[in-house]
Amino acid sequence: AQSVTQLDSHVSVSEGTPVLLRCNYSSSYSPSLFWYVQHPNKGLQLLLKYTSAATLVKGINGFEAEFKKSETSFHLTKPSAHMSDAAEYFCVVRVGGTYKYIFGTGTRLKVLA
């Protein structure tokens, strides 16, 4: 059965320092993986997606994620945090062969001035 685990419920970084949001997945199939961002009182926006092409995926706003099959991980990174990055981030796996998506519990990113 597919599942996704976000290892940190809260992450705090200083502005200008790197961001690392961790996600581990479990999947019987070659997974489709996504990262979404939700700013306060807003809908979810797709940051990036992995669909069995390149293992290093670049997304919007300077974010990228690396698919590591051996570690079953899909961690989200950004070299330098900006105040506008403060939001809730969700790692998502699509259940292979279906239209069903499983969301992680979310990581709240706080960026300190």
Place this chain on the structure above:
Amino acid sequence: DTAVSQTPKYLVTQMGNDKSIKCEQNLGHDTMYWYKQDSKKFLKIMFSYNNKELIINETVPNRFSPKSPDKAHLNLHINSLELGDSAVYFCASSQRAKLVSSYEQYFGPGTRLTVT
């Protein structure tokens, strides 16, 4: 242009009432979804329709009834509202890409339902 829109944005109502939330997408997608986000930000899928056919129906009280009049619309009707129904409800849509099976979802802005 708004890709996925929901109305209303806010809905405050009393226990026992019946209410509806509407969703429309102009992306030409063939699959639409309803999600519930609780106060801890946890997102759970409720329903999904593909080409107007119900394909996902999670463990949801039968007071919740989705309706898809066409591929571009998916409405959610809730009967006999309870305090525990208070949440943010998100509509989403997706479409299989022709070259890459990515299936990414596009979300609406959400409807914040408060039951008093």
